[in-house]
Amino acid sequence: MVNTYILVVNNLSRALAVLATLLLITAMLVVCQMIAVRYILRMATIWQTDFVVFTATAAIFLGAPYVLLKGGHVGVDVVELMVGEKTRRGLRIVASFLGLLFCVAMLVASWIHFHDAWAGNWKHSSVWAPPLWIPLAALPLGFGMLCLQYIAEILKLFVNAELKAPAPAVGADALGQIPAAHTLREIPR
Template identity: 30%
Template sequence: MFKIIRSAVEKGNLVLGYVSGLGILLMGLMLFYEVVCRYFFRSPTIWAQEMSIYLFMWTMLAGGAYTLQQGKHVRIDLVIEHLSIRTQHFLEMVTSVAGMVFCAVITWQAYEMIVASIGYNKVSATLLRVPMWIPQMALLLGFALLTLQFAIIIVDRFNSVFGKNEEGQSC
């Protein structure tokens, strides 16, 4: 069962990683268009800046779990790199538990914020009047995926520290 969940999370992270990359490209093109319209034609758009901000939120938050999966998040390993592999894995397991709890709390808070936004029918204070639950959903999705990715790391590190090797002996 865990292998199925891992596979689904990793495939989802990969897809969202690529979608995030394309989102950043699209954001750059939208801002380039805005600059051309504003400075060459003296006719700025009413949508480019706001949509770029929302797209930035989605790409950064949705791509976070892929970044964690690939081990590319910022980490300070000045001291840890001098410890044994087993100790490194144990510390990574402990810090991943803290990360998972933090991300789970943010996921729950994002859910409550979205429910309130839908309940109060909140929209952006711009001419576009974007329903606020749409950009807020990036927070929910991003941190939910980070929570799942931290859970996968915890299981992996637990197995490497306390699990059994191929011969059935303790590591």
């Protein structure tokens, strides 16, 4: 049951990562179109800037669960490298619970903001004036999925669930980290 939850959440995070990638590609294409319209055709642009900002922002929030899944969030691991495995595991559990607590608070706040935009029929203040609930929907969706991914990461720590973990890189330690060159006995050539 736990492994099924972890697998489903991991796959949902991967699906949102694909969506985030498509949003970034779309934003990039719109920037190219905007440059062509503005500087080659010498015409005004109306919707492009807002669209790019909204899609890039949505990509950030929708891609965050995948980044957590892959361990790509910025972290300071100096303390983690100096302690034993048991302490390291405890630090990861505490950090995951704190991250989950932050994401729950952000989920609630972003849901309230999204709901207010939906109920109040808020519009963006630009000439294009899209309904704001559309770009704001990415925030509660992203934070909700980030909460689910944090729960999956916590469950992995408690039950040591390893779902087809990739093999560590050649020369990597037990955590899959490649040591710095100064810690190697011989510098690879």
